[in-house]
Amino acid sequence: MNRRVVVTGLGICAPNGVGLTNFYNSLLHGANGIIYHQELADLGFGCQIAGKPEISERLKETYFTPLQLRGLNSSGLVYGVMAGTDAWMDAGLCKANKEEPDWDSGILFGTGILGIDKLRESIYLIDSNNSRRLGSNSVMQTMASGISAYLGGILGCGNQVTTNSSACATGTEAVIMGAERIRTGKAKRMLVGSCNDSGPYVWGGFDAMRILPSAYNLEPGKASRPMSASASGFVPGSGAGALVLESMDSALGRGATIYAEVLGGAINSGGQRGVGSMTAPNSEAVQRCILEALSDAGVHRSEVDVINGHLTATSKDSEEIRNWSEALKRSGKDFPYINSIKGIVGHCLAAAGSIECVAALLQYREGLIFGNRNCEDIHPGILELVNASRIPLKTTPYQPKIMAKASFGFGDVNACVIFKEYK
Amino acid sequence: MDANDERLARLKEIVETYLPEDVSIEAVEADSNFITELNINSAHLVDIVLDLEDAFGVRLENEDMDKMLTVRDALSIIDQKLQNKN
Numbered sequence: 402m403n404r405r406v407v408v409t410g411l412g413i414c415a416p417n418g419v420g421l422t423n424f425y426n427s428l429l430h431g432a433n434g435i436i437y438h439q440e441l442a443d444l445g446f447g448c449q450i451a452g453k454p455e456i457s458e459r460l461k462e463t464y465f466t467p468l469q470l471r472g473l474n475s476s477g478l479v480y481g482v483m484a485g486t487d488a489w490m491d492a493g494l495c496k497a498n499k500e501e502p503d504w505d506s507g508i509l510f511g512t513g514i515l516g517i518d519k520l521r522e523s524i525y526l527i528d529s530n531n532s533r534r535l536g537s538n539s540v541m542q543t544m545a546s547g548i549s550a551y552l553g554g555i556l557g558c559g560n561q562v563t564t565n566s567s568a569c570a571t572g573t574e575a576v577i578m579g580a581e582r583i584r585t586g587k588a589k590r591m592l593v594g595s596c597n598d599s600g601p602y603v604w605g606g607f608d609a610m611r612i613l614p615s616a617y618n619l620e621p622g623k624a625s626r627p628m629s630a631s632a633s634g635f636v637p638g639s640g641a642g643a644l645v646l647e648s649m650d651s652a653l654g655r656g657a658t659i660y661a662e663v664l665g666g667a668i669n670s671g672g673q674r675g676v677g678s679m680t681a682p683n684s685e686a687v688q689r690c691i692l693e694a695l696s697d698a699g700v701h702r703s704e705v706d707v708i709n710g711h712l713t714a715t716s717k718d719s720e721e722i723r724n725w726s727e728a729l730k731r732s733g734k735d736f737p738y739i740n741s742i743k744g745i746v747g748h749c750l751a752a753a754g755s756i757e758c759v760a761a762l763l764q765y766r767e768g769l770i771f772g773n774r775n776c777e778d779i780h781p782g783i784l785e786l787v788n789a790s791r792i793p794l795k796t797t798p799y800q801p802k803i804m805a806k807a808s809f810g811f812g813d814v815n816a817c818v819i820f821k822e823y824k
Numbered sequence: 825m826d827a828n829d830e831r832l833a834r835l836k837e838i839v840e841t842y843l844p845e846d847v848s849i850e851a852v853e854a855d856s857n858f859i860t861e862l863n864i865n866s867a868h869l870v871d872i873v874l875d876l877e878d879a880f881g882v883r884l885e886n887e888d889m890d891k892m893l894t895v896r897d898a899l900s901i902i903d904q905k906l907q908n909k910n
Contacts, residue, residue: 468841471871536874537867 406580407823409657410492410645412484412594413759416452416638416746419460420487425763427745428771429796433622434746435636444601448613450621452638452747453599454480469551475516475542478551480641480752481596485510485552488643489592493657497557505589505651507560509579510549510643511571512595513751516542517602548596560588568810569711570668571595572642572754576818577666579646589651592643597752599639607637610680612715625748626775627712627741628722628783628792635713638747642755644762659823660762661804665698666818667691677813684720688728690815691807698819700803702729705737705819707770707801709761711809712741713748714775719782721809726786734788738799744774754808754816761806765822772796831880831899838875839895842868854896872898882906 411421417434418424427434434452441449456479461470464483473479485508489496497503514520519542526534541547546564553562561582567574572595579593597603607613614634617624626632652659669690671683695702708725712718725739726732742760749756764770772795779789800822807817832854840849844863851862858864858872869892873884876898882905884892892898 466845468868471841534874536871538871 404584404586405649406583406646406663407649407652408644408660408663408762409647409652410488410494411660411759411762412486412488412491412643413756414454414480414484415640415642415749415756416454419454419456419483421491424759425767428742428760428763431745431772431774431796433774435621435625437618437621441601441604442618446601446605446608447611447615448608448634448637449618450624450636451599451604452636452640452749454640456483472536472538473542474519474522475547475598476518476600476639477512477515477596477598477641478542478548480639481510481512481548481594482551482555484594484596484641484643485592486555488594488645489556492645492647493655494590494645496555497559502557502559504559506556506558506592507582507588507590508549508552508558508562508592509565509575509582510552510592510594510596511565511567511575511751512545512548513566513568513571513597514603515545515547515598517598518600519543521602552592556592558592566751567814567816568812569748569750569753570808570810570814570816571751572756573758573806573808573816573818574668575755576644576646576663576758577668577816580663580666583646583648589648591646593646594641594643594755595752596641597639597750603639603750604637613637623775625714625744627714627743628718628773628779629714629776630778630780632714632716632718632780634715635743636747638749638753640746640749640752640756642752642757642759644755644758661765661820662823664700664819664821665694666816667693667697668816669693670815671813673813679813680811682717682809682815683813684724686813687721687724687809687815690817691725691728691805694805694817694819700819702731704803705729705805707764707804708737708739709757709804709806710739710741711807713743719780722783722786732786734790736787736791738770738791738793739787740771740773740793742771744776757808758806758818761804762820764801765820768798768800770797770799770801828899831902832895834879835876835895835898838872838879842872852895854894856895857893876902880906882909
């Protein structure tokens with residue numbers, strides 16, 4: 402069985418926009434979503450800027466019941482529930498009735514760590530011999546699968562409801578795994594995506610590794626510089642992205658709007674061998690992942706016309722471009738258009754892949770390629786491989802046909818998904 | 825309002841948050857069983873206990889919670905705790 406899979410719904414909770422309309426408008430104009438956080442400065446962080454979705458209490462009340470809101474202290478969960486619920490509604494789907502779940506719909510929603518603020522709150526109570534005061538909600542807000550569990554209950558999904566985790570590849574991996582389940586006929590619809598908490602307890606470890614930029618605290622809008630010669634590290638972000646994947650038959654049967662087709666994808670690891678390590682990718686594995694994704698999708702490398710890269714704004718960006726160029730055997734003006742929205746939202750970690758997939762798919766709907774912010778000074782190593790015209794600085798009209806989106810994560814893990822225009 | 829009525833009113837206020845959407849606050853009576861009649865999720869009984877502790881300044885032990893099946897049970901346990909306290 403090899404059923405065709407399409408995307409019928411999108412939802413987003415990103416540092417540069419909560420909800421599809423805000424997110425789209427911000428991307429269209431390259432509006433910055435990264436700001437200075439006094440809290441990080443007070444805590445003595447080197448990098449005092451970050452990307453964080455702004456959510457009012459009032460907005461939360463439209464997604465959570467008063468009971469769910471009591472003691473809710475898990476930012477990733479909030480972002481994920483909002484993006485996931487929005488994607489479901491965007492697809493024109495309803496919550497299952499009270500009595501019976503929707504057996505054909507499942508959830509595969511990833512995260513890095515969930516509810517770290519709730520965990521901190523709980524640890525303080527436990528350490529003061531007060532574990533009895535934890536109440537009933539500390540477990541569900543801090544278990545990794547809390548996000549899929551909340552969404553599963555809100556929507557009433559009766560198929561597989563689970564959570565994946567593969568560091569910064571999580572979101573893209575979720576799309577591939579969810580599509581696989583529909584392809585093989587095990588589900589008709591899968592809500593896929595990922596979320597990431599915000600705040601110092603998530604970002605601190607990266608600051609300690611000195612891989613975040615510390616020279617842009619007064620100019621947050623210039624800090625995240627994918628593909629730039631002056632890139633000096635990734636800006637930490639957070640949020641959630643969500644996609645409704647659906648079998649083509651199901652989507653056509655109910656007259657759903659189709660954003661694009663998911664042709665296929667691949668997931669692999671460099672095994673932390675060769676040049677690969679816990680934190681650095683094995684280029685051979687990256688190239689294999691890209692080629693396996695194309696093969697899975699039945700697409701020739703010459704057909705890819707748009708790439709949404711991982712491109713985090715570190716010294717590794719040139720290496721990523723080299724990997725794309727070598728895998729696709731394309732360079733100069735023949736290289737596909739490539740972009741990274743991290744210049745606007747920062748690196749949303751486990752949420753990055755899904756947030757960026759949502760952005761990539763909006764490009765189909767709108768017939769354009771979002772511009773790359775902060776890479777007026779393209780890295781010379783990249784210009785050796787790719788003509789500057791392939792790296793649009795401003796949003797450019799263009800109807801994408803075959804799009805490749807890749808994400809890479811700590812642990813030397815890779816994920817690459819291939820989308821196709823649906824006409 | 826006498827002390828008992830006042831306590832019942834406060835307890836109802838606490839319980840209201842935990843009621844399923846299809847159970848109204850009017851359904852809460854002295855003899856209502858929290859789980860079998862008001863359909864409160866058993867996991868939330870611990871939250872109700874914590875809320876009662878905060879509201880009445882008492883401490884409820886596991887045994888108290890085991891005995892707390894109905895609204896009346898809850899009120900009598902609180903009553904007893906308050907008396908012991910004074």
